[in-house]
Amino acid sequence: MKILVVGSGGREHAIALKLKENPEVEQIFAAPGNGGMAAFCTLANVKATDVDSMVAFAKENAVDFAVVTPDDPLVLGMADAMEAAGIPAFGPGKAAAVIEGSKVFSKNLMKKYGIPTARYETFDDEAAAVAYLKAQNTYPAVIKADGLALGKGVIIAKSEQEAVGAVHSMMSDRIFGASGSHVVIEEYLEGPEVSVLSFTDGKTLVPMVSSKDHKRALDNDEGLNTGGMGTIAPNPYYTPEIAARCMEEIFLPTMAAMNAEGRTFKGCLYFGLMITKDGPKVIEYNCRFGDPETQVVLPLLKSDLLAIFRAVRDGGRSEVPVEFSDESAACVVMASGGYPQKYQTGYEISGLDEMGQAEGVTVYHAGTKLENGKFLTAGGRVLGVTAVGDTLEDALCKSYAAVEKISFQNVHYRKDIGKIR
Ligand code: AMP
Ligand code: GLY
Numbered sequence: 001m002k003i004l005v006v007g008s009g010g011r012e013h014a015i016a017l018k019l020k021e022n023p024e025v026e027q028i029f030a031a032p033g034n035g036g037m038a039a040f041c042t043l044a045n046v047k048a049t050d051v052d053s054m055v056a057f058a059k060e061n062a063v064d065f066a067v068v069t070p071d072d073p074l075v076l077g078m079a080d081a082m083e084a085a086g087i088p089a090f091g092p093g094k095a096a097a098v099i100e101g102s103k104v105f106s107k108n109l110m111k112k113y114g115i116p117t118a119r120y121e122t123f124d125d126e127a128a129a130v131a132y133l134k135a136q137n138t139y140p141a142v143i144k145a146d147g148l149a150l151g152k153g154v155i156i157a158k159s160e161q162e163a164v165g166a167v168h169s170m171m172s173d174r175i176f177g178a179s180g181s182h183v184v185i186e187e188y189l190e191g192p193e194v195s196v197l198s199f200t201d202g203k204t205l206v207p208m209v210s211s212k213d214h215k216r217a218l219d220n221d222e223g224l225n226t227g228g229m230g231t232i233a234p235n236p237y238y239t240p241e242i243a244a245r246c247m248e249e250i251f252l253p254t255m256a257a258m259n260a261e262g263r264t265f266k267g268c269l270y271f272g273l274m275i276t277k278d279g280p281k282v283i284e285y286n287c288r289f290g291d292p293e294t295q296v297v298l299p300l301l302k303s304d305l306l307a308i309f310r311a312v313r314d315g316g317r318s319e320v321p322v323e324f325s326d327e328s329a330a331c332v333v334m335a336s337g338g339y340p341q342k343y344q345t346g347y348e349i350s351g352l353d354e355m356g357q358a359e360g361v362t363v364y365h366a367g368t369k370l371e372n373g374k375f376l377t378a379g380g381r382v383l384g385v386t387a388v389g390d391t392l393e394d395a396l397c398k399s400y401a402a403v404e405k406i407s408f409q410n411v412h413y414r415k416d417i418g419k420i421r
Contacts, residue, residue: 003306004029004058005041006078007048007069010333010364010384011291013037015069015305017362018298022306029061035375036365036383051078055085063087067309071148074287075101079267090309092287096258096265100287103153103184104146113257115250116281118142120186126171129183133163140188145170147179154225156188191276192237193283195293198251198271199308201317202264205255207247209300209324210238211293217340219416226340227381230417231331232392233296237275237420246273246280254285266312295364295384296329330395331386332403332417336367337410339380344410349375349382351406360395361387361402377408392418 001024005016013036016028020040030041031054037043044061046053049072058066066082068074068091077094091097098105110117123129133141143166145153153176157163163185170180197208211233217223250271258265270286270293289297298305302323311320336343345367352363352375364386367379383406387398396418403413 001025001064001306002027002029002062004031004044004054004061004063004066005033005069006031006054006067006073008032008034008037008366009070009291010331010366010381011289011294012069013364013366014294014298014362014384014386015067015289016041017364018301018305019067019309022304025306029057029063031057034365035368035370035378036363038370048073049076051076051081054078055081055087058082058087059085065090065306065310067091069288071097071100071286071288074267075148088310088313090267090313092265092267092269095263096267097287098263099258099265099269099285101148102146103144103284104182106285107184107186109254109257109261110282113253113260115253115257116279118186118189118281118283120184122146122182122184124182126167129167129171129185130164132185133160133167138187139163142186142188143167143170144184144186145176145179146182146184147176153179189274189276189281189283191274192235194235194238194242194273194275194280195231195290196238196246196251196271196273197289197293197297198269199312199317199322200255200269201266201312201315202255202259203315204318205251205269206317206322207243207251208297208322209233210235210243211290211296212237213290213293214414214417217412219414224340226335228290228292229333229335229414231292231296232395232418233293233300233329236392242275242280246271250280250282266315291366292331292333292364292381292384295331295386299329299362299386299388300324300327325388327388327390328392328395329386329388330392330399330418331364331384332399332413333366333381334383334385334403334406334408334411334413335381336377336379337412339412343380345377345379347377347409349377349406349408358398358402360389360398361385363402363406382408382411
């Protein structure tokens with residue numbers, strides 16, 4: 001089979017590597033892919049958001065199965081476009097991807113179907129939003145732009161002044177572009193965060209092993225929010241008791257709600273949860289695998305990923321096994337100094353060969369490119385160094401040992417991944 005994996009991050013590297021384990025897979029196209037994927041995939045110079053060109057590429061190259069990984073092409077309807085062109089695709093259609101594409105949609109869905117989440121109101125008028133903030137007078141307040149906003153559209157305001165400023169910057173100054181035309185203002189929740197990815201075909205849903213993302217740029221959860229600086233799996237806060245509640249109160253009701261809305265979700269549904277003192281609540285839904293959650297979840301998957309993808313797409317999810325090892329995994333992201341703000345790229349990465357040999361370690365590439373046989377940095381998050389071990393400590397130890405052997409100019413990584421406070 002010829003497979004197309006759309007996207008270019010560490011998540012896509014992890015998915016492609018896992019798919020390659022299936023002996024039926026002859027060739028994997030990565031569009032646009034990265035330096036690490038070049039070793040075992042055919043890179044295609046097509047932008048992940050260019051739906052028409054991606055479908056044309058898939059047709060020209062007789063792709064048998066397309067995996068649409070990132071949020072933006074899914075929200076644009078790339079999975080539907082592949083299917084319409086006769087190419088089976090993994091990933092929700094546009095109607096279901098709105099669960100991530102619009103926070104107003106997802107909040108209203110949760111309210112309508114009684115799924116636990118932070119209390120909120122939505123606004124399309126700045127004056128009304130400001131009046132609401134003043135009437136509530138409770139801080140911190142959480143202000144979210146409606147649309148995708150590159151995962152950065154959330155401001156946690158500690159005072160009225162900050163909150164009013166945040167609403168103004170989203171709604172009038174449009175710092176997050178058009179996604180600021182609508183905002184959600186919600187209650188601030190406290191508790192440990194857990195990411196749970198799941199496979200669902202709309203009939204059944206199976207959660208994957210839980211994980212924990214470290215979103216802030218600096219140690220001790222300081223600095224700006226990033227796409228994710230490191231992950232561990234399983235998440236120590238996700239006890240069997242919490243898992244059972246999540247299944248009953250959140251996961252299955254969400255699947256049923258999407259069906260009831262005529263928006264059946266088929267693909268990987270990601271639950272961003274907070275374990276509050278009143279129980280687990282939804283912080284956000286994503287319509288796709290998380291990055292870097294995937295880099296710790298898939299190394300623990302014992303089952304055939306391609307078989308799962310095909311079954312989810314065909315509506316036969318319950319017929320294929322989805323089993324995880326009971327080991328632990330840790331991923332430390334090595335980023336370009338300055339990320340998530342300004343940073344320089346084009347630096348040579350050294351130490352990669354040696355690390356490719358280390359037992360239980362996989363280096364997933366994200367912002368890298370291969371030029372004249374050398375790996376160069378080419379993005380904010382450069383590498384995700386993952387290790388699997390019998391215990392979390394073991395996995396962390398191996399991962400950090402590998403990180404210390406890899407280097408490039410201005411490298412930045414967190415030293416406290418997996419430290420639970
Ligand atoms: P989101 O993009 O919705 O995942 O939000 C980004 C981050 O902001 C989350 O991972 C949380 O750490 C934080 N956050 C979002 N909503 C809330 C909330 N209602 N209360 C507290 N923190 C939140
Ligand atoms: N790591 C968070 C996300 O993928 O949205």
